[in-house]
Amino acid sequence: MNTTTLLDGGMGQELSRRAASPPTPLWSSQVLLDEPDLVTALHREYIEAGADLITLASYTATPERLARHGLAARFESLQDAALDAARRARDAAGRSNVRVAGSLPPLFGSYRPDTMPEEGEALESYRRIVARQAPGVDLILCETMASIAEARVATTAALESGLPVWVALTVDDDRSGRLRSGESLATARAALEPLGIAALLLNCSTPEAIDAAWPALAAATVPIGAYANAFTSVAALEPGGTVDVLQARTDLGPEAYAGRAARWIEHGATIVGGCCETTPAHVRALAERLR
Numbered sequence: 001m002n003t004t005t006l007l008d009g010g011m012g013q014e015l016s017r018r019a020a021s022p023p024t025p026l027w028s029s030q031v032l033l034d035e036p037d038l039v040t041a042l043h044r045e046y047i048e049a050g051a052d053l054i055t056l057a058s059y060t061a062t063p064e065r066l067a068r069h070g071l072a073a074r075f076e077s078l079q080d081a082a083l084d085a086a087r088r089a090r091d092a093a094g095r096s097n098v099r100v101a102g103s104l105p106p107l108f109g110s111y112r113p114d115t116m117p118e119e120g121e122a123l124e125s126y127r128r129i130v131a132r133q134a135p136g137v138d139l140i141l142c143e144t145m146a147s148i149a150e151a152r153v154a155t156t157a158a159l160e161s162g163l164p165v166w167v168a169l170t171v172d173d174d175r176s177g178r179l180r181s182g183e184s185l186a187t188a189r190a191a192l193e194p195l196g197i198a199a200l201l202l203n204c205s206t207p208e209a210i211d212a213a214w215p216a217l218a219a220a221t222v223p224i225g226a227y228a229n230a231f232t233s234v235a236a237l238e239p240g241g242t243v244d245v246l247q248a249r250t251d252l253g254p255e256a257y258a259g260r261a262a263r264w265i266e267h268g269a270t271i272v273g274g275c276c277e278t279t280p281a282h283v284r285a286l287a288e289r290l291r
Contacts, residue, residue, distance in 0.1 A: 004265060004290055007227050007273020008046035008054045009283045013243060015042060015057070023242045026069060029060040032081045033074070039082070043089030045280040047098050050287025051273070054089065055101040055141055056133065058082035063125045064107040064117065068240060079132040087136065101166070102133035102140040104154040109239030110204065111170060113147035113181040122150075126157035134161040143168040144204045147181035148188050155195050166271070167192055168203035173233065175212040185216035199223040204275045206231070207252070207260040218268050225271025226264050230257065230278055248277040254285035262289050 012028040018038050024030045031038055039057045046054055061078040071078075086100045107125055108115040116122055130140065140158040142165065145151035151167055158165040169188055172180050179188055189200060200220045202210045207228040217224050230252040236245040252260075261272045274282045 003270060005225070005271045006050055006052045006283065006287055006290065007225075007271065008043070008051040009227075009274030009278035009280060010229070010276045011039075011042060011055070011057045012059060013248075013276045014279055015039065016243065018042070023244045025060075025240050025242055026065065026071070027060045027243060028057045029066075029078055032057060032061070032078055032085070036081055036085055039085040040088045040092070042280075043086055044093050046283055047089060047093040047095055049280040049284035050290075051098065051283055053099045053101055053138075053273075054086055055143070056082040056086055056103045056137065058103050058129075058133070059105045059143075062105065062107045063128060068108075075128070076132060079129065083133065083136040099138040100136070102130070102137040102158075102163075104129055104140060104142040104158055105144055106146065106150060109237075110144050111146055111180050111234050111237065112239055113150055113179075115239050116147065116150050116153075119149065119153055122153045123157055126154050127160070130157050130161050134163060137163065139164040139166060139198070141166045141168060144170045145179075146170050147179055148183050148191050150181075151188065151192055152195070155192060155197060159196060164198040165196070166199040166201060167197050168201040168227070170204045171202055171209050171213045173206050173209045175209050177213040177216055185213050186219070189216065189220055193221055197222060199225065199271055201271060202226045202228075204229045207257070210264070214264070214267060223270045225269045225273075226261070227273040227275045227278075228257075228260065229276040230274075231276060243276075252277075254279070254281040257282050258285040258289045261286050265290075
């Protein structure tokens with residue numbers, strides 16, 4: 001446990017299951033609007049399960065996504081609500097050493113690098129997110145980055161904060177070891193490491209896809225890690241769609257997932273956790289495995 005940072009697990013899917021209303025395209029942001037105490041409670045469960053770091057539940061609170069749904073004016077209040085929920089959870093759990101990560105996600109939709117805005121526009125949006133989050137977080141996580149361009153722009157904005165920046169890339173589930181853009185992980189690594197990132201991760205891909213990409217990730221000169229999803233497939237999810245079109249696997253329960261993550265640690269990972277369709281039980285199983 002002294003050498004491995006344990007992340008939290010999925011927020012959006014778990015919040016959707018717990019919420020009183022059906023999922024919407026705003027996903028976790030809708031729960032922040034309607035039932036913010038659920039977000040605090042889930043953060044706290046992850047901390048009590050053993051997580052050393054929790055990530056803000058602001059994944060869909062980007063200027064682009066909010067504008068698409070007529071909520072552009074709620075950007076600041078939603079970012080602030082995500083910060084407040086994380087801080088309250090850490091205080092309630094009594095673990096002041098737990099770190100909070102800001103979240104720089106895809107601006108329009110996951111897994112679709114073709115929907116990224118023009119780079120100048122994207123940089124401005126990421127700077128807005130960073131400016132709101134940076135005063136209240138310990139590091140910034142650029143997550144589910146599906147292309148080199150997307151990752152580079154988000155990383156540039158994040159590094160301007162002066163905080164440590166972790167970059168998490170999503171790789172294609174075809175087990176090619178390539179980003180969802182088709183670019184090689186080796187090329188992405190060569191483009192991102194010189195920028196000054198503090199860690200390079202893989203996320204929101206199947207464990208099998210992460211396994212296939214591991215040799216290229218392991219060649220990194222910065223700390224590495226992974227947090228996989230437990231979807232059967234993400235092919236059905238379109239930008240602006242709802243996550244209830246996706247299905248969870250039945251073979252990745254807490255113990256099975258912990259076994260997968262333990263193998264990443266054996267092969268050099270120092271940062272592990274869970275992504276969509278993982279729960280506090282998954283994090284608890286992994287914490288027990290690490291102990």
